[in-house]
Amino acid sequence: MATNNPPLLEVKNLRVEFPTRRGTLLAVDNVSFEISPGEVLGVVGESGAGKSLTGNAIIGLLEPPGRIAAGEIRLEGRRIDNLPYEEMRKVRGARIGAIFQDPLTSLNPLYSVGRQLVETIQTHKQLSATAARARALELLKEVGIPAAEHRIDHYPHQFSGGMRQRVVIALALCADPRLIVADEPTTALDVSIQAQIIALLKRLCREHKTAVMLVTHDMGVIAETADRVAVMYAGRIAEIGPVRDVIKNAQHPYTRGLMGSIPHLEERGERLTQIDGSMPRLTEIPRGCAFNPRCTLRGERCMVDRPELMAAGASRAACWLHDERGVGPSVATELANA
Amino acid sequence: MPEFVQIDGLKRYFDVSAPWLVRKIENRPRQIVQAVDGVDITIAKGETFSLVGESGCGKSTVARLVVGLYPPTAGTIEFDGHDMAQRRGGAETSALRRRLQMIFQDPYASLNPRWRVFDIIAEPIRAFGLAKDKADLRQQVEDLLRQVRLTPADGAKFPHEFSGGQRQRISIARALASRPEFLVCDEPTSALDVSVQAQILNLMMDLQRRLQLTYLFISHNLAVVYHISTRVGVMYLGRVVEQAPTETLFRRPKHPYTRMLLDTIPDLEMTGRQRTPVGGEVPSPINPPSGCTFHPRCPFANERCKVEPPKSLPVEGGSVACHGIEEGRIPVEERSYEKAS
Numbered sequence: 081m082a083t084n085n086p087p088l089l090e091v092k093n094l095r096v097e098f099p100t101r102r103g104t105l106l107a108v109d110n111v112s113f114e115i116s117p118g119e120v121l122g123v124v125g126e127s128g129a130g131k132s133l134t135g136n137a138i139i140g141l142l143e144p145p146g147r148i149a150a151g152e153i154r155l156e157g158r159r160i161d162n163l164p165y166e167e168m169r170k171v172r173g174a175r176i177g178a179i180f181q182d183p184l185t186s187l188n189p190l191y192s193v194g195r196q197l198v199e200t201i202q203t204h205k206q207l208s209a210t211a212a213r214a215r216a217l218e219l220l221k222e223v224g225i226p227a228a229e230h231r232i233d234h235y236p237h238q239f240s241g242g243m244r245q246r247v248v249i250a251l252a253l254c255a256d257p258r259l260i261v262a263d264e265p266t267t268a269l270d271v272s273i274q275a276q277i278i279a280l281l282k283r284l285c286r287e288h289k290t291a292v293m294l295v296t297h298d299m300g301v302i303a304e305t306a307d308r309v310a311v312m313y314a315g316r317i318a319e320i321g322p323v324r325d326v327i328k329n330a331q332h333p334y335t336r337g338l339m340g341s342i343p344h345l346e347e348r349g350e351r352l353t354q355i356d357g358s359m360p361r362l363t364e365i366p367r368g369c370a371f372n373p374r375c376t377l378r379g380e381r382c383m384v385d386r387p388e389l390m391a392a393g394a395s396r397a398a399c400w401l402h403d404e405r406g407v408g409p410s411v412a413t414e415l416a417n418a
Numbered sequence: 419m420p421e422f423v424q425i426d427g428l429k430r431y432f433d434v435s436a437p438w439l440v441r442k443i444e445n446r447p448r449q450i451v452q453a454v455d456g457v458d459i460t461i462a463k464g465e466t467f468s469l470v471g472e473s474g475c476g477k478s479t480v481a482r483l484v485v486g487l488y489p490p491t492a493g494t495i496e497f498d499g500h501d502m503a504q505r506r507g508g509a510e511t512s513a514l515r516r517r518l519q520m521i522f523q524d525p526y527a528s529l530n531p532r533w534r535v536f537d538i539i540a541e542p543i544r545a546f547g548l549a550k551d552k553a554d555l556r557q558q559v560e561d562l563l564r565q566v567r568l569t570p571a572d573g574a575k576f577p578h579e580f581s582g583g584q585r586q587r588i589s590i591a592r593a594l595a596s597r598p599e600f601l602v603c604d605e606p607t608s609a610l611d612v613s614v615q616a617q618i619l620n621l622m623m624d625l626q627r628r629l630q631l632t633y634l635f636i637s638h639n640l641a642v643v644y645h646i647s648t649r650v651g652v653m654y655l656g657r658v659v660e661q662a663p664t665e666t667l668f669r670r671p672k673h674p675y676t677r678m679l680l681d682t683i684p685d686l687e688m689t690g691r692q693r694t695p696v697g698g699e700v701p702s703p704i705n706p707p708s709g710c711t712f713h714p715r716c717p718f719a720n721e722r723c724k725v726e727p728p729k730s731l732p733v734e735g736g737s738v739a740c741h742g743i744e745e746g747r748i749p750v751e752e753r754s755y756e757k758a759s
Binding site: 126127240242243270271272273274275297298299300301303304327337338339340341342343344345346351352353354355356358 | 645
């Protein structure tokens with residue numbers, strides 16, 4: 081790499097397709113981004129925006145018939161999107177860790193948590209059984225499980241939801257990965273537990289210098305955790321930039337609407353800003369900008385040409401508003417709805 | 419004059435014991451979950467009263483008790499002066515039932531997938547005999563659909579043809595069909611995306627103003643509760659630990675649990691507001707802690723809190739159940755949520 085600070089993860093023009101009987105669905109459409117070592121990138125969007133699929137594509141766990149149709153994913157400069165299954169298995173766990181939404185389904189109910197940790201440690205590291213168990217215990221203590229010496233032999237069902245998610249985080253950290261893909265890690269948890277898990281994830285990543293791709297629908301979690309954020313809409317990135325800029329000074333009309341629709345404590349308005357309509361189905365993504373039927377600032381150009389990410393303030397946004405030629409003459413709402 | 423909705427000493431216990439034979443063989447005791455353990459609430463006409471709390475605190479059970487989906491173990495629920503538990507003749511009960519309706523959390527599970535939307539919405543109108551004839555029925559359903567910003571043509575479709583937000587609109591239209599005065603909403607927006615949540619919350623607020631509705635709103639999302647409610651009750655392990663007008667509760671929270679909950683709201687404005695994540699988890703309602711049930715997680719707990727359950731005492735337009743507040747040992751806290759410039 082020529083640059084001083086090569087990215088840890090590089091995703092370039094990623095396309096994820098789902099061949100179905102009624103034609104091919106494009107679930108992730110030309111998505112590119114990078115994650116630097118130790119950085120937390122938030123990926124936010126509403127259901128069906130393609131954020132989880134992007135995460136799954138990176139860890140090589142796309143559910144068939146979903147497949148990567150184009151583009152490439154590089155981890156530390158090495159291409160990982162076309163690795164054979166066994167090769168990818170070695171990368172996953174050792175270089176990339178994964179945390180999923182539901183801690184109960186990501187743990188094996190038949191093995192004690194200690195055994196699961198030891199197994200994972202021994203898969204990726206040359207350690208004796210005793211040393212691996214000592215390491216497992218250390219990890220459990222690190223993620224804040226009380227009485228870890230005792231709890232290590234317990235089974236997943238004996239833990240509460242928050243404690244289970246801590247165990248899952250310990251599992252993800254087993255082999256000191258460089259990157260963790262966390263898919264909605266706090267969504268299934270209660271608010272008070274959610275705050276604990278976010279604080280834990282933040283602390284551990286800082287200490288281990290692990291980069292995180294944090295996939296969530298919760299802007300609050302992003303605001304608390306991420307360094308940069310990518311906002312996804314209908315399989316595309318609408319806006320990407322430093323978290324402060326995206327939240328407080330959004331450049332894409334969708335991001336602006338999304339931020340306005342979240343009830344704030346700071347402003348108790350009479351009404352929330354609302355974006356009318358809903359995200360298009362993957363079979364009916366409109367021509368031009370995918371957001372155009374719901375956009376209040378839409379122009380003629382938005383209906384025809386698809387905007388790519390372009391510089392907008394401190395961020396980059398996929399919106400013609402930031403192009404020097406602008407959006408073109410505005411189109412009457414009636415015309416668009418017809 | 420009695421309040422519009424008055425709930426006194428409401429309790430609901432669930433028996434979760436193993437079967438009789440297993441209990442006898444293994445010599446196990448009965449196990450009772452005290453899901454709701456003495457709740458007193460009054461709701462005035464036209465206001466939105468919200469119940470917040472974490473999962474398992476009993477807030478949804480209260481909602482189901484209020485609409486009569488569960489019979490209470492103890493306590494009374496009075497609706498506009500009528501005791502809901504009292505047995506009456508069919509006509510009188512049905513007249514009372516018409517006036518309160520419920521909106522459920524999951525719009526995928528609460529609509530019959532085999533019915534057309536028209537029939538789903540028309541069912542309460544038919545059941546209570548509110549339409550003069552077929553034309554009137556059609557007219558009413560079409561008005562309801564328009565009221566929730568759907569089109570009359572949507573009546574011919576089935577629920578699976580709609581998105582989550584649209585389905586929740588159908589649920590609302592159905593709840594409004596019997597022209598109720600009181601709506602119990604159990605996490606109506608929790609299954610929805612934020613932009614759709616905003617649409618539903620706006621719709622609910624518009625409808626409340628137009629139809630003079632009273633809401634009992636159940637949610638775990640404090641920001642949503644702050645936005646929509648007139649008064650808020652905070653529940654913990656089956657009890658209401660604090661209730662107060664919304665502004666008071668958010669600006670000057672009294673109970674340590676309320677303060678903890680407020681600390682968990684993510685700081686979207688990134689003001690750098692100090693937040694202290696409190697350790698510990700909600701204990702099991704089968705064996706709740708002695709005394710004040712919050713004492714194992716409370717930074718202010720002392721010996722008295724471990725032994726004596728606190729009583730609810732009136733303070734500043736609401737009430738709070740905490741020994742520390744009663745004795746004045748917990749410092750007063752003033753919170754502001756000013757927008758950072």
